Amino acid sequence: MEKYVKPLLEGNDNSQLLGILAAVFAIIITLVLFALWCKKKSAGHIILLTGLSDSGKTLIYARLLCSKFVKTYTSLKENVGNILINNNSLRIVDIPGDERLRSKYFDKYKSSAKGLVYVIDSVTIQKEIRDVAEYLYNLLSDSDIQKNIPILILCNKQDQTMAKGCAVIKTLLEKEMNLLRMTKTSQLEAMDASSTSVFLGKQGKHFEFSHLDSQIDFAESYAFNKDPQSSVDISEFNKWLHKIT
Numbered sequence: 001m002e003k004y005v006k007p008l009l010e011g012n013d014n015s016q017l018l019g020i021l022a023a024v025f026a027i028i029i030t031l032v033l034f035a036l037w038c039k040k041k042s043a044g045h046i047i048l049l050t051g052l053s054d055s056g057k058t059l060i061y062a063r064l065l066c067s068k069f070v071k072t073y074t075s076l077k078e079n080v081g082n083i084l085i086n087n088n089s090l091r092i093v094d095i096p097g098d099e100r101l102r103s104k105y106f107d108k109y110k111s112s113a114k115g116l117v118y119v120i121d122s123v124t125i126q127k128e129i130r131d132v133a134e135y136l137y138n139l140l141s142d143s144d145i146q147k148n149i150p151i152l153i154l155c156n157k158q159d160q161t162m163a164k165g166c167a168v169i170k171t172l173l174e175k176e177m178n179l180l181r182m183t184k185t186s187q188l189e190a191m192d193a194s195s196t197s198v199f200l201g202k203q204g205k206h207f208e209f210s211h212l213d214s215q216i217d218f219a220e221s222y223a224f225n226k227d228p229q230s231s232v233d234i235s236e237f238n239k240w241l242h243k244i245t
């Protein structure tokens, strides 16, 4: 009798074991798929608002999220808020422009960037061209931004009569980025170090934004007007958000 019962029991044990293995396998697959889904959901949904201090990032952020004028002060931390574009939720992160704070907040969010906006004060651009170009150069050299993230260079404060248009700003920036690239390259050669500084653009050619792999657009805006009845214009920024979403 025992001779017949034992194989039966053994057969039962084996199928139970197989059942348990299949269940464990299914759980692992589900967990892996869930983790991938979460990663996909959280990756690439952030629009980073960057630029020098006083360029107008926080006012643009307030206009975009609550359509109102707010009195702004130099930001000491980031502002974060969500908007719905083309039925997709986008997280807008306004990064302080202060030199001592900007990289800390940029590093915190850059790996989830879906787009990068670089806000420029079009009135003071000539005076600040070196700083504007240097910060932009550093952003464009970042490995997370080089993953084909669309970039908008937003020439703000166009309500001011002294503001430069975006075509002029593009030319000024290309010239300055070219100089900056030469300085960086010669510094590296002088040091003969194995530094990881990135060469932007094409070797042997003047710097041009069109030589970069990333899609870089230029647009104009103005966000200032205390009077709620009077106009502001961030429509090109809005259009760009729709385009990339």
Ligand SMILES: Nc1nc2c(ncn2[C@@H]2O[C@H](COP(=O)(O)OP(=O)(O)OP(=O)(O)O)[C@@H](O)[C@H]2O)c(=O)[nH]1
Binding pocket: 051, 052, 053, 054, 055, 056, 057, 058, 059, 060, 072, 073, 074, 075, 076, 095, 096, 097, 098, 156, 157, 158, 159, 160, 221, 222, 223, 224
């Ligand atoms: N005329 C004019 N003023 C603007 C415009 N946008 C912003 N401003 C003013 O510029 C100043 C700086 O604006 P913020 O939005 O605080 O600048 P920010 O880029 O956030 O500066 P940080 O927080 O220091 O990085 C404020 O006085 C704004 O009211 C604009 O389009 N036109």
Ligand SMILES: [Mg+2]
Binding pocket: 057, 058, 059, 072, 073, 074, 075, 094, 096, 097
């Ligand atoms: Mg600010």
